[in-house]
Amino acid sequence: MSNALWNPTTVGEIPLPHRLAMAPMTRNRSTPEGVPTELNAEYYAQRASHALIITEGTQPNPDGQGYLLTPGIYTEDHITGWRKVTDAVHKADGRIVIQLMHAGRMSHPDNTPHHRQPVAPSPVQPAGETFTASGLQEMPVPRELTTEEVAATVEDFRRAAAAAIAAGADGVEIHGANGYLLHQFLATNTNQRTDPYGGSIDNRIRFAVEVATAVADEIGAGRTGLRISPGNPFNDIAENDTHDLYPALVRALAPLDLAYLHIGNHNGDDDLLHTLRKLWPNTLILNRAGTDITTRAKDIEDGIADVITVGTMALANPDLVQRIRTSAPLNTPDPATIYGGNEAGYTDYPTHTT
Template sequence: MPDSPLDALWTPTAVGDIALPHRLAMAPMTRNRSTPDGVPSELNAEYYAQRASHALVVTEGTQPSAEGQGYPLTPGIHTEAQIAGWRKVTEAVHAADGRIVIQLMHAGRIAHPGNTPHGGQPVAPSAIRPSGTIFTASGLQSMPRPRELTEAEIADTVQEFRAAARAAVEAGADGVEIHGASGYLVHQFLSTNANRRTDRYGGSVENRVRFAVEVAAAVADEIGAGRTGIRISPGNPYNDIAEDDPRELYAALARALAPLGLACLHVVQAEDEELLDILRGLWPTTLMVNRVGAELAVRAADIAEGRADVVTVGALALANPDLVERVRSRAPLNTPDPATFYGGDEAGYTDYPTLAS
């Protein structure tokens, strides 16, 4: 083991086809700063380029279709204008010697008609309204009851992920991450409260993992398994999600995904250390772990002790564009400002100071 857990961060590795110079990566974070049409802007390009020294930049959740949008001012990757906007972002990151993957996120039932260009009813595995509210242009609103997807629509949604992955690579991304966590559509299919289907997509564990596996298989087939990752959050109740059987569920999901040879599994770890060990044993390629809120030394210890290959950080990367330099030199860190996390302009987005400034 290295003299300090932090030393484990600085050895090279790879995520599938993407060579990484070290093991400290940037987690995906919704920032609500795209245009109303879901087009990434020059400001977005500046934000991501500032953070290009992270081993890998995983972007904010990006809707694969108009129907997949949940929140206002989030980016898409399904129109020519959106692809062109993302190309500005990827070119800026690559010019700064970085590596970037676009996270594909269909919000499912965590949505509101006022936040989407089509103003339609949200869709979900089952027609079950989630508890809680969602931010819209007219303030906080209750989320409406979603419409249950038909099997034909599920197949169409899988193809939307495929097309979005192709568009992401066209835009210059090094790969994509499928968002299977945090209560959004893929996670809704995995759950036992949002998914009450009685067909081949609901009920048993094998049925509930089917959608996630079909999406991953389609994306990997389109752009290559070495450019495809998936993010999960076992036991995470965010966005009104319940899982009655997380160990059985996620072990089954890992076993079903393993033959695809995906680049990585990105685990947002909750409290179940035994499940993390199970996934470590089952997963054949790179395992990325995000311990939300943990000290960086604790995260690095996952690498030093073999529980993870790469660790990702969210708020630390948000507030410290030069986090890698700061950690290497043991410099003090900026404090994140939660008041500026979502929406707005450059304040709390591109104006966090670097050591050089």
């Protein structure tokens, strides 16, 4: 393995001992009230040898919850729960940022604390079903956020970022990918608004830029990251202007001096990836899901990425960093235990013994 992967770096205000980070992964193991538990603390602490842990998506307000048993970061109880996690990670010499994720239309009233209709840029019903306590259900037509509610949601992200720092996190990542609320504002099939947040590219990127600006103002740009997934059709997203949209978004974000841009599934469009790399002035974190670690590390050698993230490899191998360093075999993840449950398939993956 190339030495480039193991070179220290600094991401905004966060010093990293190497460049192999843990990607955000929903695990559905918080309390029904969205409070992280001692089990969550154990899970993340086990993986503290990663250069940086990016947590599972965490809702910034009650409307933001899309799935059962996902954590929140907008009440004092949430802050107390997350403090257990961050303390455990820091005790294990790790670094952790909390991902702020508003699910938008990818939700169901049964999965939220207030049981209200999901909200979105426009009342466009997503295809497919979602898991609820009573089984699979069709997701309803969402309610369109008013212009005033969009501004209020920006402030909810600001408050959630402050709460994350109060909980001991080293920073936050704003989830602008995978078909959730920020991505819904970006995409033409989910954003049919006629106010200043819809229509033109400048209008469709406005919400993402305002959220990033608010969070950076609140906790510092050096502790703020943003994740995008250009062209990713996940969660019934269709983008028809990706090569214009994302360069415009990155140009608008660049002056904010954020700690990093995290590019997830970019639908295999390396031409666009290279364009965004040239436009982005700070750390670029890249996740090439489904590829081996050698392929991912080459992106660092080639200057495409500064840091790489891994998901299921980190899920199944708490000591992934040491395994890669020593060329040890990797555990195979159990797909049946990824979403929900107890310690099985969560904190009981074995470490490698030599």
